[in-house]
Amino acid sequence: MSDYGVDGACVGVCHGIIARHAPDARVIDLCHSIAPQDIGQAAVTLVGAVGYLPRGIHLVVVEQLDASGYTRGVVARAADGSTFVAPDNGVASLGWEALGGVEEAYEISNPDLWLPLPTAVFRGRDVYAPVVARLATGLPPADVGPRIDPGELVVVEPRVCHVDDDHVHGEVLSVDHFGNLSLNMTRAELEAAGILLGDRVEVRADGRLLTMPFAHTYGEVPLGEIALCEDALRQVMIAVNCGRAAEVLRLRRGDAVVVAQVPRDGARIPVSAVRGLA
Amino acid sequence: MSDYGVDGACVGVCHGIIARHAPDARVIDLCHSIAPQDIGQAAVTLVGAVGYLPRGIHLVVVEQLDASGYTRGVVARAADGSTFVAPDNGVASLGWEALGGVEEAYEISNPDLWLPLPTAVFRGRDVYAPVVARLATGLPPADVGPRIDPGELVVVEPRVCHVDDDHVHGEVLSVDHFGNLSLNMTRAELEAAGILLGDRVEVRADGRLLTMPFAHTYGEVPLGEIALCEDALRQVMIAVNCGRAAEVLRLRRGDAVVVAQVPRDGARIPVSAVRGLA
Amino acid sequence: MSDYGVDGACVGVCHGIIARHAPDARVIDLCHSIAPQDIGQAAVTLVGAVGYLPRGIHLVVVEQLDASGYTRGVVARAADGSTFVAPDNGVASLGWEALGGVEEAYEISNPDLWLPLPTAVFRGRDVYAPVVARLATGLPPADVGPRIDPGELVVVEPRVCHVDDDHVHGEVLSVDHFGNLSLNMTRAELEAAGILLGDRVEVRADGRLLTMPFAHTYGEVPLGEIALCEDALRQVMIAVNCGRAAEVLRLRRGDAVVVAQVPRDGARIPVSAVRGLA
Numbered sequence A, B, C: 001m002s003d004y005g006v007d008g009a010c011v012g013v014c015h016g017i018i019a020r021h022a023p024d025a026r027v028i029d030l031c032h033s034i035a036p037q038d039i040g041q042a043a044v045t046l047v048g049a050v051g052y053l054p055r056g057i058h059l060v061v062v063e064q065l066d067a068s069g070y071t072r073g074v075v076a077r078a079a080d081g082s083t084f085v086a087p088d089n090g091v092a093s094l095g096w097e098a099l100g101g102v103e104e105a106y107e108i109s110n111p112d113l114w115l116p117l118p119t120a121v122f123r124g125r126d127v128y129a130p131v132v133a134r135l136a137t138g139l140p141p142a143d144v145g146p147r148i149d150p151g152e153l154v155v156v157e158p159r160v161c162h163v164d165d166d167h168v169h170g171e172v173l174s175v176d177h178f179g180n181l182s183l184n185m186t187r188a189e190l191e192a193a194g195i196l197l198g199d200r201v202e203v204r205a206d207g208r209l210l211t212m213p214f215a216h217t218y219g220e221v222p223l224g225e226i227a228l229c230e231d232a233l234r235q236v237m238i239a240v241n242c243g244r245a246a247e248v249l250r251l252r253r254g255d256a257v258v259v260a261q262v263p264r265d266g267a268r269i270p271v272s273a274v275r276g277l278a
Helices: A010-021 A039-052 A093-098 A123-136 A187-192 B010-021 B039-052 B093-098 B123-136 B187-192 C010-021 C039-052 C093-098 C123-136 C187-192
Strands: A057-059 A073-078 A083-087 A102-108 A162-164 A167-175 A181-186 A200-205 A208-213 A226-230 A235-240 A256-261 B057-059 B073-078 B083-087 B102-107 B162-164 B167-175 B181-186 B200-205 B208-213 B226-230 B235-240 B256-261 C057-059 C073-078 C083-087 C102-107 C162-164 C167-175 C181-186 C200-205 C208-213 C226-230 C235-240 C256-261
Touching: A010 A123, A010 C039, A039 A093, A039 A167, A039 B010, A057 A123, A073 A123, A083 A123, A102 A123, A167 A187, A181 A187, A181 A256, A187 A235, A208 A226, B010 B123, B039 B093, B039 B167, B039 C010, B057 B123, B073 B093, B073 B123, B083 B123, B167 B187, B181 B187, B181 B256, B187 B235, B208 B226, C010 C123, C039 C093, C039 C167, C057 C123, C073 C093, C073 C123, C083 C123, C167 C187, C181 C187, C181 C256, C187 C235, C208 C226
Parallel strands: A057 A083, B057 B083, C057 C083
Antiparallel strands: A073 A083, A073 A102, A162 A167, A167 A181, A167 A256, A181 A235, A200 A208, A200 A256, A226 A235, B073 B083, B073 B102, B162 B167, B167 B181, B167 B256, B181 B235, B200 B208, B200 B256, B226 B235, C073 C083, C073 C102, C162 C167, C167 C181, C167 C256, C181 C235, C200 C208, C200 C256, C226 C235
């Protein structure tokens, strides 16, 4: 997983390095379309995927250069036997927490394993891919560098939603290929605000208010209509049946969203009268 | 093949599931850029590719949720020994017809083969990938569920062109990466309307009329000029040499196109005088 | 490597052909997002990657059809033992030069190795993929067709920069996924014009003038600011820290760029006063 994109040769070059050093390793591309330097998006994407992957070595490279240079790299062994190789910026932290936490960790500091004269700007090629290839062929993790305390590793703290009486305040966690908007809310959290499957709900975001049903799936509303439902990871999402909720609501990852019950004894606001909806 | 896109982790997660259950299976990504829910585009893309693929298991997931839920999944054995795994919505039907038709078919209904608690919204991960992985490791197709009559399977009926004296009425079948417009017409069908290779032809689409040569390839016209020619599947296509016909003509998949002879005894309409051409 | 894109089935079909004929061959996708028919971009991308790939068979298909038809294909054995299979239009020439030059070359002309009835418009599927698969399973290169003089092969001559006293005149060599602009200049060439790491420099392009530091990496300037630095191939690049230099400067591959010292005794032009900068 990386933010290297699929429009250049960066990913192919990393495959090449791995194939040179570990010709029998099987490599699966999880996702290379993380937004540039978006550590949070990578962490969220990884945690939603890692439970479905084989036990193996998970290479995750999304980082931001700053005046002090690049982030140190780490090799972290998770409780289930998986290994994460990543910059120590939290990008893999939700992933290893989902697999039981880190049991041992090592700082990547042995340059004998890297390409000669590594650059600061393509650490995936120069440092991470050669290290991963060596681990895949049996190099003990301790050979990458000194052991470090797992408690020192940088972790990402996902922002959680907040139930405030009959409202749930949260944000857009991710936008998928279909334009569906996953929120940092679960069905249980909506239920804590009295919002039950089958209810109509009010969704406030970007200064607008929409009402929609809270359904099992978007398939329950007519084509082109909007629903609150559960996504493939059992998070609550806003989806348009055969449409793109992200464009209808003009929302992006990180935008605030409030979900509330439609007042049961009040007038329902018809969707066609929603302010500002194109 | 799917409509999952290459901008997220959906395809990688399906690879992960297959690698867990069938670590020795070789997986080829045919195309994950089918337009969302576009069963017809997937069917046409599959039939143009399947004859070039190894005999194996073809997993095709493009479907549309509706109020009754997802489409049932099927495993269909084609006459050539290939296996198709797909929703029963016709998406794979042109593919198996091209390989001799279906000899036996089974409904995917044995949940022991799936991930626990499968979702309705990511059936590729929860149902199809685990079933495919088990089939790849030797599971008999009959173990996925009850046998069904191949005659019951939903099939896609491609719209065919219509030769009307010296005109051929058809539509855009697909638009490729280069912007070439493949039509649902063959050279033989143009010949039935008296249009021969080397002729100049009139193409009517979207209220505009263009004349262009009917050439072997777009390489026969100067850079930037337009031609009718044959595509890589021997369908007739409209192409601009080193340009994008789809943008010049502003046409998309499904748009109507009429091809006719330029009247041999009349004045030819120069391209520069074509109405409406930007 | 090709210009086939990742939005259709072309690449998957080539994988299919190779898997049919060489089921044990490992295939790495280097890059399929070369701009259509852009032989120069492909040559530059290949030379920046080939040194990181395993010794193997490098299939590179980017070509332009013209009135005389397609370009002949060649198999070229490089001095390091690698094999290049490509149209004879120079697309692979920088690649094989980087691996020591061509020792023997053959024209692809034996149709027994191709698919029956090959088309002119998808030579990757019909000619190149089957030839590559046969070479991968041990076919001697001489079986693809007659030996040709390596000196006859078409080569691409990259445009080099020009040091003119204290100015370096060059151009944009490539634009990467992050919008960084690599130039056809090296640090040594800037030093020949008296421009040293740590200096402020003037960059002229597209009628505008910007000043920026010549830094080790873009990480040394604040977020959103611009720097001249070295890319992952030790070429000089213009980069914005966590931004897109290609959009800030509105430059594309091939656009002219002049780099010069900021006059040491003159007034520095503040970035905010740069003409035309959005």
